[in-house]
Every structure is written in structure tokens, then in C-alpha cells.
Amino acid sequence: MWYFRENIEKVQGYEPGFQPKEKDVIKLNTNENPYPPSPKVLKVLAEISTEQLRRYPDPVGNEFRQAAAEVNGVQPENIMCCNGGDDLLTIAFRAFCDESRPVAYPVPTYSLYPVLAKLQNCDAIEVPFDDEFNLPAGLASTDAALTIVCNPNAPNGSFISIDEMASLADELSGILLIDEAYVDFAEANCAGLVKEYDNVIILRSMSKGYSLAGIRFGYAIAQPDLIAGLMKVKDSYNVDAVAVTVATAAIKDQKYFSETTEKVKKARGLLVAQLRDLGFEVPESCANFILAQSKNCKASKIYDKLIERRIYVRYFNLPGLNDKLRISVGTKEQNDKLISALKEILS
Ligand SMILES: Cc1ncc(COP(=O)(O)O)c(C=O)c1O
Numbered sequence: 001m002w003y004f005r006e007n008i009e010k011v012q013g014y015e016p017g018f019q020p021k022e023k024d025v026i027k028l029n030t031n032e033n034p035y036p037p038s039p040k041v042l043k044v045l046a047e048i049s050t051e052q053l054r055r056y057p058d059p060v061g062n063e064f065r066q067a068a069a070e071v072n073g074v075q076p077e078n079i080m081c082c083n084g085g086d087d088l089l090t091i092a093f094r095a096f097c098d099e100s101r102p103v104a105y106p107v108p109t110y111s112l113y114p115v116l117a118k119l120q121n122c123d124a125i126e127v128p129f130d131d132e133f134n135l136p137a138g139l140a141s142t143d144a145a146l147t148i149v150c151n152p153n154a155p156n157g158s159f160i161s162i163d164e165m166a167s168l169a170d171e172l173s174g175i176l177l178i179d180e181a182y183v184d185f186a187e188a189n190c191a192g193l194v195k196e197y198d199n200v201i202i203l204r205s206m207s208k209g210y211s212l213a214g215i216r217f218g219y220a221i222a223q224p225d226l227i228a229g230l231m232k233v234k235d236s237y238n239v240d241a242v243a244v245t246v247a248t249a250a251i252k253d254q255k256y257f258s259e260t261t262e263k264v265k266k267a268r269g270l271l272v273a274q275l276r277d278l279g280f281e282v283p284e285s286c287a288n289f290i291l292a293q294s295k296n297c298k299a300s301k302i303y304d305k306l307i308e309r310r311i312y313v314r315y316f317n318l319p320g321l322n323d324k325l326r327i328s329v330g331t332k333e334q335n336d337k338l339i340s341a342l343k344e345i346l347s
Helices: 006-010 039-046 050-054 062-072 085-096 112-120 137-141 162-171 224-233 241-252 254-277 299-308 332-346
Strands: 079-082 103-107 124-128 146-150 175-179 200-205 218-221 289-294 324-328
Touching: 006 112, 039 241, 050 241, 062 079, 062 218, 062 241, 079 085, 079 224, 085 112, 085 146, 085 175, 085 200, 085 218, 085 224, 103 112, 103 137, 112 124, 137 162, 146 162, 162 175, 241 254, 254 289, 254 332, 289 299, 299 324, 299 332
Parallel strands: 103 124, 103 146, 146 175, 175 200
Antiparallel strands: 079 218, 200 218, 289 324
């Protein structure tokens, strides 16, 4: 085949988590929020007019920018709307990386980064985390055009402090993109760094904390010059009218957001304790998932046995991860069913 560029031919492509067709399953494999979006989202959705559908949307989603700016204590010029956080990642690779401008990131982390590097034909400098998932010292000296730190990190949920991220931003000569897709379940975030550092981009997703994975919405926070540059790279209408309306209603309902994210955090604490009681090793997580390692049974075997019971978690057949399972935090009821199934499997 000679139709595709050589690097496209070679790339494996990102493999999203399995989406089962059956309805009555316990789905803890793609880090969705177990709670529905705010009731205010359903109200605005019901009020979408045919006129909104007939016309092109606002190309930059100003309604959402205004609302997100208020929530994050910045100006609308600091915000760019995206078609999910993944859209921002694609935009960043296209904006900053090429054959002579590498990307760097600590590993293991979000498995989309190496795929985007291959698509963009840039080198990916992968700097290993230590066993405690501390920020690797070598990350500051790679000379990469784009450095990405997923914080909280996927797939383990570890969190690097704001001070450490500030020092990294200070040391880097290129861009530092902090992927905060899961930060809604952490106790702190790095958005404040944008005021001080002109090389920091914060990625936010509406898929997890706001229960809107189906609508595809995320956003960037950065200094206005960076936002203006990223805007040149994005698709002209990268967020549609329905998504902007829905995402705006969701981010404005901070009361509902706090209630549901707190429920997930509480369920996470309980799930970690229950898994540890069953003999799993589970590090503390600041995200809506946990990474569990069984000392007594192969992770792939547990994964298969859970599927037999219509419970889906995520198994990565990758070095360093193939002895672990990543489990999204569900409702208390879902988590209890998972624990009962695990008890059976391990008995
Ligand atoms: C680490 C990380 N970053 C970014 C994203 C992108 O999320 P979305 O495109 O749904 O906003 C994901 C999605 O799973 C993720 O795990």
C-alpha cells in the first residue's frame, strides 16, 4: 500500500477501552463517571432549537469560555474549547512537534501520547517513572518541544505536587502540557501556574468529572498568546452547538459537580480498602480509577473471569502493567458487586 504516509502505515492506532453492547453490565473499564450529568444539562438539551442545528456554531464557543473562566478564576482569553481533551492533545502535537521537535513524557502513562507522536512523525522521549511514580529528574533536560505530564497520572492515579510542576515549567525551554483529565477527583490542580508561566497548557476534560464522555468536550487553559496560537491549529468548528450548550450548563452547575465528584471520591476510598482486604496491592489514587495488583492470581485471569460475570475492567498487556488491573470507580452498588465477584474468583 502506498496511499498512506510511511508513519501512518506503521502505526498501530489507539485502542479505546471495550464498549460492551449489552445494557446490564458493570462497566468499570473506561473511567466514565457512574453518575448522570447535571439535571440542568438535560433541561438545556431538551430546549435545543432547530435554528441552533441549522446554523454553524460559534467557532470558539464563547459561552463556554466565559463559564469556564469564572470557574477557574481566569479570563475567557485563557480558554480554548476542544472536542474532548484528546482534541487538545492532537492540536498540541500538530502545533509543537515535528521530525526535529520531539515530545517527552514520563511512562507508564496515557497510551494515546505515543500514537500521536507516531502520527506526527516526531520522536517520543519516554522517561520512566520510579516505583513511587515520582516526577523523573531527567524529564527537565530532554530539550523536547512539548513535555506532557498526566496529573493525576493514568493508569495509576498518582499526583505530582503543584510546586514540582512549577519547577518543571521553570526548567523547560519548551511547552509543558499538564493533562488534568482526572483532576476533578484530586484535591489540587495546576491551573494557577498559567498566570506565572507562559509555557504551560492545562488540559481539562468534561468526560469524567462532569459525566459528559458522550458529548465530547474538553478545554485548554493557558496564557492568551498560547491560546491564540493553538486556535490557528484547531478545526474551524471543533466544538458543535449542542456540545457547547450542554458543557456550559454542566460547568455552571458547580453544586452538582461537587456532590457527584465527592461521592466518587468516597466510593474510591472504600473500594481501595475492600481490595486491600482481598490481598490486592493498591496505591493511593487521586483519580476516578485505581490500579490493583493481585499477589495470588494473574491479572489476565481475573479479567477474563470478571467478563464471564459481565463485569468489565481494563487490562493492559504491556510491560509493567500486565500484572495489574485498572478499575474505574463505580457507584457503591457496582463496586460491591465487583468485590463479591472478586471474592468468588479468588476463593
Ligand atoms: C489521561 C487522559 N487524558 C485525556 C483524555 C481525553 O479525554 P476526553 O477526550 O474524553 O476529554 C483521557 C481519556 O480517557 C485520558 O485518560
